[in-house]
Each structure stands twice: as structure tokens, then as C-alpha cells.
Amino acid sequence: MTLAMFVGSLLAHELGHALAVRVLAGPGAVEEISAGSPAIFRWGLLCIGILPTWGFVRFDLSRVSPADRRLVAVAGPLASVAVAAAFGVAAAILPMDAGWRQAFLAMAQANLAMAGFNLLPIPPLDGWTILETWLRFDRDRLEFLRRVGAGVVFTVSVWVALWLLTRH
Template sequence: MFRNAMRLPFKLLGIPISLDTSFLIVLPLFAFLIGLQLPTYLRLLGITPEPGMLQGSTPYLLGLLAALGLFASVLVHELGHAVAARAFGVQTREITLWLLGGVAQLTDIPRARGAEAVIAVVGPLTSLALAGVSAVLRGLVPDVAAGQFLLGYLALVNLSLALFNLLPALPLDGGRVLRSLLALRRPYLEATRTAAGVSRLIAFAMGIFGLYAFNLFLVLIALFVYMAASTETEQASLSQALEGLRVRDLMTLEVRSVPPTLSVGELLQRMFLERHMGYPVVEEGRVVGLISLEDLQGADPAAPITERMGKLEAIAPEASALEALKRMAECNFSRLVVMENGRMVGILSKTDLLRALQVRLVGQTVRPGGSGA
């Protein structure tokens, strides 16, 4: 999802944390805007500014601290989701902070009845708890204007995060709660489509209000919600179409590999003759990487293929077909090497997945007992 994200050198609760490049742009922007609006925030919070607080670089330094507090709050919000998901046996692959907040990328959608609603609602509850803690601390700390502002801002922003995320629009938490409740009585795909329809209406209303109020950020959120609602429907359709299929069912068993001693020109000739667009690179029986036609763009024909070889992306034969499709999308790879007990047992291409997907989707449109014509 976030191909330009920078992974931080530490984990929280065992979960990798990444910063999308858009975060690095929006952080100083938020710091500037908060610093610019500092007098308004002080009036709203009932704080009398101290001498020099509104002069020079001080407002923008406070704005930076407040912006960092905002994104730290978003991170804790996403960690709340991750902890709740772990209770249902679903792991979190990564948490990414970006332009519009944070995203916890779960390894799977929890299938237990009502589980998605529980996981979703924990996020706003976490933000409400942070708002409460910030408000209590504000009453306990010394009456220093800067400290009062930062704690007051965190209380206000966490309350806003909780309320905003409870809107019944996918992919917000309220939308996931709505879908989970609908799925108690309807098929999951139908519940997703209904929730997506509600999401588009809310996004449209949000966008109109954002244009009326000249709030560009709200318009961006509206566009994100509208597009994400469609993505959720597509994901649900894919999940249903590929349900029950494993990598083992779709992989190609007869794998053609190439040695690392080949030159780019020799590999291109081989691709032309064998009509293959990618190969695992095998050295002494060990898979050392993958090479595809895309990797050879602009390469010197005399250069060894190891100079253009991509890293090895492997998957287990018992992994789900949907997981394989997600891995390909995240890594921007068109094929995965299937490994079992350290040995290559097959290869899975995006074409294999798309072919299975087409067959399943056609099968869903054919009525039982009909000719399918």
C-alpha cells in the first residue's frame, strides 16, 4: 500500500512502524498551521499567553510539539486496533503513519462474528482514554501556559479523533463497525457493499461541506473515504472469489530456473524462445533471487543478471491465494517462489491468480442448473 514508506529502526509491541513520505511533508505543515493558529487555540482552551509565547519561533516550536503529539496519538490509536486484533488471532503486519493519519495493516480480516466491530471500536476508545488522561494531567501540572496548551491540545485532538473515527464510513472505524453488524445477518460481501454505499454518501456530504468551508484537508479526507469504500468492496469480492484456494492449488510445479552466470543478453534470448517473463535464479540448488523482464530494462546486454536480480520473495504452499495476491501487490512483484522446508517446490505468478479469479467470478454469475450462456 505504501511503497515509499521508511521503516523505523524499532518496533512497538512487536509491530514494525513506518513513516510514509507524505508524513514527512505534512508534519512540518501541521507544525506551521498549529503555530499560526496558536492564539485561537489559547482562547479556545482558556489559556492566558505568557510574555514572548506568541513571538518569534516559539509558536512554531509549540506547533511542532503539538503535531508530534497528534501523530503519537494516532499511533497509539492504531496500536489499540493491533492489540484487539491479536486477541482474535490476527496479527498486524505494520503500522504506517501518513498524510491522513495512520493505518494498521492486519494480516487478515477477522472472520469471527462481530470481531471486526470489536477491533474497530477499540481505536476510538483508546483515543477517548488518551483525551481523558490528557485532561486529567492538565489539571495536575503547574499552571504553565505552554504545558497547559500541549495537554489541552492533546485532549481536544484525541476527542476529535474518537468522534471522527466513529462516522459510519469505510475505512473509518465506524464503517467497520457498521459492516460487522450488517454481516451478523447478511453475507459479508453484501454487508460490505451496503456499508460502502453509506460511506460514499457520507464522503459526498463531507466533500461538499469541505468546499463550502474552504477546508482542503476535509476535501482530501472525503476523496480518500470515497475511493477507499470502492477498494473495500473490491477486496471483499476478491476474498470471496479466492476463498478456500491455497498457493498449492494454483502454483506451477515445473519451474524453469536460470543460473547466476547468465548475461542479460543471454537471458533476453531465453525469454524470447521460452516465452517466460521471469525466472528464479538458482545457484547450486539454492534459490538466490528472482529476475524478470522489468528488471532488465536499460541493462547492458553483457552485464551479469546478478546485477539486476531482485530479492527473493517466497511464500509457503499452504498460504492462502488471497495472501499471495496481497504480497504481490505490496512488493510490486508479479511472481512468488513457493518454498517448503527450505526447498523450492513451485512458482506462483500473478497470471495464475488472475486466471483462478476469472474462473471463480464467472462461476459465481452462473445460476445453478443453468447453462451459463
């Protein structure tokens, strides 16, 4: 159940980005919303995976300015902070047993961690997107940096997941 709540949290983060794109670029700018991998469910623009390893919103970049891209990038972490607050408030005021309360508090912490982690200036994280809008690199160099960053983030994510699963 906690895994499902975290995939839902990842989806909420990505929906924060998608909402910002819709507001700033208008209807039709969002091309895909993906949360988790590998994909087990698709519906319209939405793609849900079973593992919370990755998420993204693909949209028409030509419809947003660099300043708008920064706002889109910040919208995901803001959504994660809102989800963290919702889990924290629910744990504090809803009647539930100690196990659920602990799970809700863990989800609040996980969402705060997701918000903070995503603001790191490492490709392809949101912090990188914010930084990238100010950089004056050519497209090939930016694409290379994105690919290297994606590999680093994926490798570290798998390592952390395996470490967590093997702890006693």
C-alpha cells in the first residue's frame, strides 16, 4: 500500500508540472504524463508504472518561454510539498491505527524529500531545468548533459532502492 501511495505521490508531482504547463501554454500543450516504470496502465495522456523510479511530463517546449519553463519546473516540487502537508495533516487529525499513522508520516517525509531532491541542479531533475534556462550551451551539449544526468539519477535510484530492500 505504501508503494501505491508513493507512486500516487509521484503522479501528483507530475500533475503539478502538467497543470503549470496547461495554465502557461494552454490546452493541448501537454503530450504525456508519466509516473513510475515499467508502464502497467495507460489512459489518454497518462501512463502509470509499478515502481516509483521516474516521472516526467512531455510537452511542447515551443509554447513556453524560459521563464515559464522555470515555473513549470517549480510546480512539481510545490505539488510534492502540498502532498506532504496533506499526509501530515491526515496523520495528525484522522482516526487511524499506529501503523497507518506511521505510513502517512513516512509519506509526508518522502514527499518533502522528493521535492528537495528534485530541486538539485542535476539533469534531468527540476533544479537542472531551472538552471538550464539560464545556460548558454548549444543543444548537443545540453542533450549530452541531460543523458549523463539521467544515467546518474537512474543508477543512484536503483542503488538506493536495492540498499533499502537489503537493510535488516
